[in-house]
Amino acid sequence: MIYALDEYNNEGFLKPTTYQWLIWFFLCRGWIIFVLSAASRSQNDDVLPILLPNMNELYGLMISSLPIVAMMWMIGLRNRERLRLNRWLQYGQMITAVCLVIQAMITANVILQHAGHFSWSYGITLLILFWSLLYLKTSKRARASFNNVTI
Template sequence: MKSTEFLPSDYDGHGRLRLPVLFWGILLLQARTWVLFVMAGASRQQGDTLLNLFYPDHDNFWLGLLPGIPAVAAFLLSGRRHLFPRLWRGIHGLLIIAQLALLLWQPLLWWQGEPLSGIGLTLLILDGFALWWLLSSRRLHACFAVNGTF
């Protein structure tokens, strides 16, 4: 049953609540290492330079792929979320855990001696906003609800 707290335009033709546009941006933010990996693979000559620019320590690159796994899974499942409702519901918790890990990872890198930079500070602010939004968005919670319950 459709809720009265959302507009009719918030629903698709099958009566399912559409995922908010900001959700896709947060998926990209969480999967930023994956995006960089794909970009480096697409530009063969500059790929190594691109990876060294953002991840001079290659161990951090491989660790950076881990928090992006729930975002990649959410992206792949989003079109078929009605077929896997329990799995879809669990993705929300994984996205929150991954976002918390990303939020804590940047200060940990600074504590280990990485220089403070504008990019790092911007990512920290964006990660904080993303975590707040994942926890507080009523529409997003409704999108992850199974049979109307969360």
């Protein structure tokens, strides 16, 4: 056992780190914006352009984050009897990395559509995506949380 007992769930699997959850919620920001705009339906025409001015970007973010939403749901269902689910979750690091790259490409495409005009929101988004990809590739703890090894 390499990690503390608190870092394992009741089934004995290593829990994802807090930073992994933050990465996943950031990748699901299209769904969060969609829910926020649906909740404020009376002011929908005013709120949505402020949060995300390009509707095509919203649809791209929502589609690219579907595997992340499914993976977040499946991590809660993980136990020793669900062998197929555990096998699918072994690809979680790769799925997260692919979604990070896809969302970086979507953001870069939006920047190119604005003729390369710098925007702080897109710059910070690309920086967060880059740092998240770097964390995912270098962290042994993040890699170990997707393994099927139990205590």
